[in-house]
Amino acid sequence: MDVLGALNLGDIAQTFSKMGMFPVFDLAYYIVSILYLKYEPGSVEVSRRSPVASWLCAMLYCFGSYIMADVMLGSSPLDYFQHNSHILLASAVWYLLFYCPLNLFYKCVAFLPVKLVLVALKEVVRTRKIAAGVHHAFHAYHHGFFIMIIVGYVKGSGVALISNFEQLLRGVWRPETNEIMNMSFPTKASLYGAILFTLQETNWIPMAKSTLILLFTLFMITCKVVMTARHSHGSPFSLIESWVCHLLFGSPLGGAVEDHHGGAAAPVSPSSPAKSKEELSEGTRKRKAKKAE
Template identity: 80%
Template sequence: MDVLDVLNLGEVSVYFSKMAMFPVFDLAYYIVSILYLKYEPGAVEVSRKSPVASWLCAMLYCFGSYILADIILGVCPIDYFQHNTHILLATAVWYLVFYCPLNLFYKCVAFLPIKLVLVALKEVVRARKIAAGVHHAHHAYHHGFFIMIITGYVKGSGVALISNFEQLLRGVWKPETNEILNMSFPTKASLYGAILFTLQEAHLLPVSKSTLICVFTLFMATSKVFMTATHSHGSPFALVESWVCHLLFGSALAASDDHHAPAPAAPAPAASPVKTKEELSEGTRKRKSKKAE
């Protein structure tokens, strides 16, 4: 505690947790989100053929988590669109990313040093959204721990969870890319973060919310910046998850031995037996006798 008091970490965490996200952090969030949209197959083509569809996809990338969380909590799903400033700011980013002359804006924000800064700022927003989602659900359902977890999880990774719907707007359908089946690092981290914030909200975690927001944000920003810089698609949770899954759910090899494993392929039909020399000679003799008749 003496060290914390000397460094004033408690005051720093409180200030950080109350720091306004608009406009700097939200702007970074919109830029990175729409930048990832442009990486998606067919996104550029859609922006040329149907700007309306492209704009809707961009809005889903920016506000999909709010829309999905509102649906879960029984609120009007377009409620967030009353914030005209946020919508106009996201629209301006969408236009610059897809339609800026000579692609200058895209080249600037995709420049790795700038992109790393923007990615770090986006993770600040993600952590704050998870905490806000859990807090919002706690007010509506005081003892609904699972509702708090789900709401925080959706607030942190709602864009990925509705990615299949967004793909339909782009004319793409890839059900195998379902985020529940193939969870990325931000989606997993959002789930784990929602659990931590729920425990804190229920006073089962002996740490203040401001400190938890600060620590979780630092972890998310550091991990995502490192993964972006190294172009890695791995996960810091991989080692722990592999051990836990092996302990609780069995290994992949064990899973293939149960009755849910796919049935073995049917054996190939046996080839007709090779005829002996005597059988071939007998067949030749019979054909000759028939011709003579």
């Protein structure tokens, strides 16, 4: 019975890891990503004044992870743009989200139940990207553990890591904060995921890659769906992190849960985008997006 269960899990994982991402999952990824772009204050205004800048930002939101990973491994940053169908699909999503009459498309996808499904699908893509990034780096540098971790990390985090420069494209400059200093949950999870997949790739974790992909995907989906549904931006890592950081790096412990995550952002206004990128409460976001219309 147990053996059969294990076999089944392995089979499911195998099937799951072979599943194509295009177009359903990628579509969800593009929708959620560009939705977050629309939540950014000022982005709707930019889309009216300068469609080219808005389109470029949307492309960075959708393909930033590919661009950065290609840069990190010395390939052409435009390499992914040879997939015309992906670019056209993302462009269509961008157009519908920003310019659809009556804002209909936006209202559909921002409707909470729909959005929860899309967020779940997006996390499937994110996990795949991390695994693919680590694998890609492994092929280029068989013993480059740090390279694997970094490439997996940027593949998972995407545009968040270059949000300072993405904002600059929209005429916004916030040098006092960045995603590395104030990591949001998806960025942190990408870092931990990249470490896990690197350990798996170098055989330090005795587990099939497909199983790890399945488990990590389930973890990410659970976390993000719960966080999105509850409009929360706490992190499931914060308790253990605050202890580890206290022990290793002498970070203050008292009220560490908020302190390590929120305290860092203290001098920054509460609606700072590095913090709020993916974690701002739904309510504020909608208000902002509506005002911007």
